Amino acid sequence: MLACRQVSKSYKTERGLVTAVAGIDLDVAAGRFVAIIGRSGSGKSTLMAMVGGLSRPSAGTVEVGGTDVWRLSETALAAFRNERIGYVFQFASLLPTLRLIDNVALPAMLGRRQSTAATYAKASSLLDRMGLGGYLDAYPSEISAGEQRRAAIARALINDPALLLADEPTSDLDEQTEIEIMDELLAVNREIGTTLILVTHNLALAEQAGQIVHIANGAIVT
Amino acid sequence: MRLLANLALQNLGRRKARSLLLIAAVAIGSGVVFTGATLMRSIDDSMAVGFTRLGADMMVVPEGALTNITAALLTVEPTDLVLDADVLAKARLASVARAAPQKIARVEHSGIGSHHELVDLIGIDPALDFTIQPWLKEKLGRGLRAGDVILGAGRDAPLGSQLLIFGKPHLVYGKLGRTGVGTHERGVFMSFATLEALAASMPQRPAVLAPGKVTGFLVELAPGATALQARFAILSAVKGAKVVTGDSSLSGIRQGLAALLKGILALMVLMFASMAVMVSVLFSAIVTERRAELGLLKAIGARGAQLIGVMVVEAVIATGVGGVLGVTLGVLVMRLYERSLVYYLDNIGVPFVWLDLPHTVAFAVGAIVLAAAIGAVGALYPAWRASRRDAYDLVRGEG
Numbered sequence: 001m002l003a004c005r006q007v008s009k010s011y012k013t014e015r016g017l018v019t020a021v022a023g024i025d026l027d028v029a030a031g032r033f034v035a036i037i038g039r040s041g042s043g044k045s046t047l048m049a050m051v052g053g054l055s056r057p058s059a060g061t062v063e064v065g066g067t068d069v070w071r072l073s074e075t076a077l078a079a080f081r082n083e084r085i086g087y088v089f090q091f092a093s094l095l096p097t098l099r100l101i102d103n104v105a106l107p108a109m110l111g112r113r114q115s116t117a118a119t120y121a122k123a124s125s126l127l128d129r130m131g132l133g134g135y136l137d138a139y140p141s142e143i144s145a146g147e148q149r150r151a152a153i154a155r156a157l158i159n160d161p162a163l164l165l166a167d168e169p170t171s172d173l174d175e176q177t178e179i180e181i182m183d184e185l186l187a188v189n190r191e192i193g194t195t196l197i198l199v200t201h202n203l204a205l206a207e208q209a210g211q212i213v214h215i216a217n218g219a220i221v222t
Numbered sequence: 223m224r225l226l227a228n229l230a231l232q233n234l235g236r237r238k239a240r241s242l243l244l245i246a247a248v249a250i251g252s253g254v255v256f257t258g259a260t261l262m263r264s265i266d267d268s269m270a271v272g273f274t275r276l277g278a279d280m281m282v283v284p285e286g287a288l289t290n291i292t293a294a295l296l297t298v299e300p301t302d303l304v305l306d307a308d309v310l311a312k313a314r315l316a317s318v319a320r321a322a323p324q325k326i327a328r329v330e331h332s333g334i335g336s337h338h339e340l341v342d343l344i345g346i347d348p349a350l351d352f353t354i355q356p357w358l359k360e361k362l363g364r365g366l367r368a369g370d371v372i373l374g375a376g377r378d379a380p381l382g383s384q385l386l387i388f389g390k391p392h393l394v395y396g397k398l399g400r401t402g403v404g405t406h407e408r409g410v411f412m413s414f415a416t417l418e419a420l421a422a423s424m425p426q427r428p429a430v431l432a433p434g435k436v437t438g439f440l441v442e443l444a445p446g447a448t449a450l451q452a453r454f455a456i457l458s459a460v461k462g463a464k465v466v467t468g469d470s471s472l473s474g475i476r477q478g479l480a481a482l483l484k485g486i487l488a489l490m491v492l493m494f495a496s497m498a499v500m501v502s503v504l505f506s507a508i509v510t511e512r513r514a515e516l517g518l519l520k521a522i523g524a525r526g527a528q529l530i531g532v533m534v535v536e537a538v539i540a541t542g543v544g545g546v547l548g549v550t551l552g553v554l555v556m557r558l559y560e561r562s563l564v565y566y567l568d569n570i571g572v573p574f575v576w577l578d579l580p581h582t583v584a585f586a587v588g589a590i591v592l593a594a595a596i597g598a599v600g601a602l603y604p605a606w607r608a609s610r611r612d613a614y615d616l617v618r619g620e621g
Binding site: 046049052053054055056074075078079081082083087089093095096097098102105106107109110111155159 | 225228229232233235236515517518519520521522523524525526528612613614615617
């Protein structure tokens with residue numbers, strides 16, 4: 001499903017070249033749940049961004065389902081992100097001016113693979129599944145942080161992605177909400193079979209994963 | 223795409239004060255441009271009409287004749303002094319393009335107006351005249367015939383009505399617009415033949431009514447000829463004549479106005495350019511503020527063109543609405559202008575010709591399209607730059 005080969009990412013700063021990720025090799029089989037753990041600044045999120053087609057590696061290759069992601073053209077890369085990747089960020093990532101249902105429908109509308117009616121029906125069903133069926137017309141500012149995170153999961157699933165990337169999706173939530181969000185993500189992984197890669201600080205959460213990748217100083221430790 | 227258009231629209235609504243200020247700035251700019259362009263063209267047209275009506279660059283009159291030089295028209299005051307009607311035609315002067323002869327008789331007890339009213343009966347050669355007929359405001363649907371008269375704006379008689387002059391019936395053929403010149407306002411114009419036919423009925427026959435004699439000529443310079451050249455040519459060819467030039471400042475005014483209009487045009491171009499820069503700076507700030515949102519859109523699969531589209535549509539909506547408001551504002555300003563300055567100009571006999579409706583509408587549409595285009599151009603570069611960034615950098619608020 002996922003094959004990273006010698007993936008590196010370096011940034012030029014005023015103090016010189018900073019290496020965030022240094023030659024990582026990573027393989028993830030389809031349908032797996034992988035947890036990436038490590039301290040802040042260890043390069044977890046940068047690795048996720050390169051896997052998800054959000055940040056171009058300085059070196060190395062990333063293959064998702066046999067596609068060499070970073071050899072794609074800009075347009076093809078946008079389509080890849082739209083169709084193959086679902087992303088849940090570590091912050092409230094809904095567009096504040098759109099209703100929840102519009103936020104969830106947006107990736108499908110951008111891809112234009114199905115009719116508007118079908119897209120909205122699916123968005124409604126996903127929000128329903130996340131327990132947000134009563135908030136279709138609500139704006140993000142009208143719901144709690146946990147509900148916003150659930151809506152973001154619904155949005156990530158609208159195009160049936162092969163790979164769901166969750167970058168510390170519960171970092172700013174209380175314990176109970178954190179458990180509920182994790183339950184949703186795990187259910188997606190188990191019931192739909194979507195490959196899930198989760199970046200987390202929480203070792204208890206990571207222990208539920210089938211594969212744990214520990215990163216330190218931009219390299220895989222274990 | 224409707225959702226992206228909605229997003230753009232709602233983004234505008236999110237920062238109401240900023241959006242309103244942007245719209246107001248564009249409205250003022252495009253309003254000034256629309257009003258300026260429309261008035262400029264109207265003034266230009268009015269100048270063209272005005273100068274056509276002014277017609278003459280100079281007058282040739284007998285030495286000793288009185289003349290009336292006004293900003294609006296050159297006229298000959300009636301005297302007993304005369305010139306031969308064919309004197310200029312015979313001279314064949316290269317510096318003279320056209321010469322319109324006039325016969326002017328100031329008469330009393332003519333039957334026009336009150337009993338002792340002095341009335342100027344002015345004879346023209348309809349074929350050569352270029353200073354009177356352009357002022358015709360209304361006329362019968364045919365050419366000027368013997369027995370027809372044209373009334374100055376200060377005289378009140380319906381078209382086609384009969385007017386007795388020295389007991390002889392004449393037909394009111396036409397009426398002049400307001401010229402602001404007394405002799406023309408109250409004058410009665412007719413062909414040489416009609417005027418000469420009246421001579422027998424007059425108690426005293428003015429010398430000018432003798433066939434082959436005229437009070438003077440109104441002269442239009444040939445293209446490229448100067449007033450000085452024409453003056454010398456005429457004075458050397460026509461004995462006993464004097465040459466009176468119109469207010470020489472008129473051509474200066476004409477040239478000055480033309481330069482002023484060009485200056486206004488340059489200012490309008492600069493204004494639009496500064497508007498484009500302003501919109502660009504503003505949208506650079508907006509893009510910076512919305513990096514995370516743009517990154518998010520990119521992360522969920524928005525293509526570069528779609529990202530640019532959201533920003534450009536937002537800018538086009540704001541500046542387009544500004545353009546529409548500006549044009550509306552411009553129309554109101556012009557209404558005000560019409561009720562004040564144009565009314566005043568009309569009253570003093572200075573013609574003001576408004577730009578016709580199709581051109582005005584074209585200018586309005588042009589101003590709105592230009593305003594919207596400025597929004598598009600202003601937002602394009604910052605949006606394009608953002609679209610080239612890595613989604614991850616944008617999401618993290620970098621770039």
